[in-house]
Amino acid sequence: MPTFKLDGREIPFEPGDTIIRAAWRQGIEIPHYCWHPGLTIAANCRMCLVEIKAERPVMMPTLKWDAQKNEYVPADKPKLTPSCQAPAVAGQEVFSKSSEALNAQAHVQEFLLLNHPVDCPICDQAGECKLQDYWLTSQGTSKRKLTEPVHKPKAVRFGPTIVYDGERCVMCTRCIRFCDEVTHDHVLDMRERGNKNEITLSPGRELDHKYTLMTEHVCPVGALTSRDFRFKARVWFLRAAKSVCNGCATGCNDYLDYDPRQNRVYRIRPRDNEAVNKFWMCDDGMLTYHGVHEARITHGSVRNGQPEAVAAAQAVTLAAAALARVPAAKVGLVLSAQHASEDNLVLARFGSDVLGSDKFYMGALGGWEGDDILRNADNNPNRKGALAAVGGNARSLTELLADIKSGAIDALLVLGGPTAEDAATLAPLRSLKAVVTLASNVTALTQVASIVVPVASFAEMEGTFVNAQGMAQRFDRAIRPPEGVRPAWATLVELAKAMAKPLALTHIAEVRGALPASTKPASAHGSHEEARA
Amino acid sequence: MEPIQEYEDETSLELPTEPMRLNMGPAHPAMHGTVRMILDLDGETVQNVDVQPGYLHRGFEKSCERGTWAQVYPYVDRLNYVSPMLNNVGFSLAVEKLLGVEVPERCQIYRVILGELARITDHLTCNGAMAMELGAFTPFLWCIKVRDWIWDILEQETGARMTHSFGRIGGMALPPTDKLKESVRNILPQIDKVLGETEATLVRNRIFIDRLQNVGVLPKDVAISMGVTGPMLRASGIDYDVRKAHPYSGYDTYDFEIPIGHDGDTYDRFMVRMEEVRQSCRILEQAVERMPDEGPINIDDPRIILPPKEAVYSTIEATIAHFKIVMEGIKPPVGAVYSYTEGGNGELGYYIVSDGSGTPYRVRCRPPCFINLKAVEDMIRSNMIADIVPIFGSVNMIGGECDR
Secondary structure, eight states: OOEEEETTEEEEOOTTOBHHHHHHHTTOOOOOSSOOTTSOOOOOSOTTEEEEOOSSOOEEEEEEEETTTTEEEEEEEEOOEETTTSBOOTTOEEESSSHHHHHHHHHHHHHHHTTOOSOGGGOTTTTSOHHHHHIIIIIOSOOSOOSOOOOOOOSEEOSSSEEEOGGGOOOOOHHHHHHHHTSOOOOEEEESOGGGOEEEEOTTOOSOSTTHHHHHHHOSSSSEEETTTTTTOOGGGOEEEEEEOOSSTTOOEEEEEEETTTTEEEEEEEOOBTTTTBTOOOHHHHTTTHHHHTTBOOSEEEEESEEEEEOHHHHHHHHHHHHHTSOGGGEEEEEETTSOHHHHHHHHHIIIIIIOOOOEEEEOOOOOOOOSSSOOSOOOTTHHHHHHHTTTOOEEHHHHHHHHHHTOOSEEEEEOOOOSSOTTTTGGGGGSSEEEEEESBOOHHHHTOSEEEEBOOGGGSOEEEEOTTOOEEEEOOOSOOSTTOBOHHHHHHHHHHHTTOOOSOOSHHHHHHHSOGGGSOSSOOOSOOOOOO | OOOOOOOSOGGGOOOOOSOEEEEEOSSOTTSSSSOEEEEEEETTEEEEEEEEOOOSOOOHHHHTTTSOSGGGHHHHHTTSTTSHHHHHHHHHHHHHHHHTOOOOHHHHHHHHHHHHHHHHHHHHHHHHHHHHHTTOHHHHHHHHHHHHHHHHHHHHHHSOSSOOOOEETTEESSOOOTTHHHHHHHHHHHHHHHHHHHHHHHTTOHHHHHHHTTSSOOOHHHHHHHTOOTHHHHHTTOOOOHHHHSOOTTGGGSOOOOOOOSSOSHHHHHHHHHHHHHHHHHHHHHHHHHOOSSSOSSOSOTTTSOOOHHHHHHOHHHHHHHHIIIIIOOOOOSEEEEEEEEOSSSEEEEEEEEOSSSSOSEEEEEOHHHHHHHHHHHHHTTSBGGGHHHHHHHHTOOHHHHOO
8 A cells, every 4th residue: 555654654545535535534633614425525614734755846926024123024935735625645745733834724723713702601512612622732822913803793593403603614615515515405505705704594495404413513612512412411521332233224323322320311422433424424314312201111010990000120020920820822022113122032932931832023113204314114123133133033013913903913012112003003902812012111012001111221321232234233221211211132141030930041141151142243342432523 | 556465364463574565646735636656665764666647637648640730839838737828839839840930039028028928928827836745835825926916917917827729830929018017027026035935934933944955866867867847957956957058039138147056855856946936037128128119029921920810800811811810720841840948847858750631640749857867766765754845845746737
């Protein structure tokens, strides 16, 4: 692989790489605002200017401050090159930390902050803002301009999800390019010139496509903020868990940003993965974290006429007794395409080893509008993983209703993730002798259950999702489950013990080992990591 | 502790021949701070002693590992709370060594002035308290009177009489007040006067001398092998003072002497402290003379020093600087340093480790008292039980430092 020298270090590059991209691949950050690895090159922020050694450098006339004479004197300086645009050339020597390059960075940074409002205390970007980072690394001085800053529109509603602040904007056009190049929807553009320019909407339009939150994510400063996250949390209090989106079968890699003090997830943001989602996620995916906290089931309930609250552990005991009262072979088991492979696998083992029943059904959502960017038409994160747990044979809930009618089923043990069927459709389940539902949140399946056992949601456990491509991806635990509540697989292990037929699997490592070979994650990505960037 | 032995047959009761085990402390008026001594007594003679500090349960070193570097100051204030300013300065110097920066000369002189004032309070508190415990209450009041005058100056400079939290990485919290020089110049002759009065009352007093001389002798070789430092070491006849041996903050440019004793007994320790107060006064005289009235106190680096508050509220650059230092902390480069200064009771060392983040990876403190305290066992052994009080008093153990 050819190499070039960046600040004395050899950097390998692939043909076609620019200097900044080759450095980025090596984990070296040349300061930049407008460049984004997933977007085209704009080269408009001028922050990434570097000095490239040449036989006969192009020199430019300039003025330099002479402290002794106390005035500016004419001088020469080499012409600098934006490293986001300059292709890497084998053998060339690049300096991003030469005095000229540092000087240029400091002055570009001074320009960008010239009209910036004093907003850090009320800005959601504070703590992960490039203006803050580069001020410290590249500028470190106060501005020389003392006149009133230019004022621009603030808190402009761009659409249902995004608010724009013109004064904070550095006009890097990342948001415009994202809409143009990824969603192919020219909804944003720039208007006016010089220090009056601002980002604006296409006439008659709102920023309302399916990837609007990504514009906020690519924004290097606090100009675009998400209405969902605005004023909710300060990012330096958040910790990040590596997770996988449970919105659809694409399985976008993401970070769950949670506050450990409140034990609450505050947002989801994409985690780069070239093989799955590159740098992006859709709005619905980034908002799935709401499902973790909405209608959360924190304790068990038993329905004797009216639902009655019981402790989680007692719900397990009652469930064991209820299941023991019916013939084991007439107990149906409902897998869930919304639950992790681990949960589904232990439920499958429960059917074969504890009950001796092979009546497997699959609860799943009915699909949503897919597209050719990221959204898969199947909005279940783990249909493949759930099916693999039972060797690929599970009947639908419609068939379950038919089986109930024919009297083949007396009782059900259910992973109660959300389903396409609503509670009214599933009403015949109420006639069964027992419906034991393991669920983290209220769904149709918990509404028709006779016993509900609370279990951990995807944010409260580690597990595996198998996406539409068949890639098994591990996700980490972010927050702690409520007191006494455990993941569904562990609850099933408890249930088997309560029925005096303990399962062979008792530990997460054993469950993982028992996963079908095709749905085992290729490699664990490591456990918890504190990542803010 | 051993259970109380019950005699099986009272008719055979004789005077016991085995040593009596007695607890002194942890709550005892003569046990400065909170420390416990387990004594094995043969009559009134101490056969053996086990000194046990650690009753404050602070965990200060661990606490340092969760805030930013600047948030360590309130903890070091409470190490030797009799001279908190010396701890402040010592920690500042440690982090500055890690950062590779040096504060301006005006700040160095300011640190010397505040530090020497703190040293005077430390020594006078020790000597005054020891005299009081031997029954001489008046000198105690005189010494504490001086301490109060000095605390007035420290309060005028820092806003607090005891736990100042006044040091900053790369400088001090505030520049010196206009009144500093005048205040220091005013009290120096008065301190000298009180020293003279105190010595006149005590060192010609037969009872006092009998209680101190040849009591609690710490020979040179034992002091060195125990790692004893400070006035205790100097009283044993070794002229080791960090200010002279490894000068910092420009101490090499001041004209002062290191007093040493020859017997290493309690009397020498008392006298060394008295003389060190005089030497501190000499340093103070020179320092106020040479301190410029104008000039920067803090280094000029936005990565280390907070911007002025008015600028924080009105300009984005200062807001960012403030935000970065407060929310993320000052980030010293990855590495470890050991930095040491002359504290009130000896070499106060900080071994600090940075992982490059805004939070200390490790703040290990070498507290002089903790190490000096171990030598106390040798000093007390074979002395009378009543001698424990002056011996222990002359060590000037400060509980805050001894809690590991």
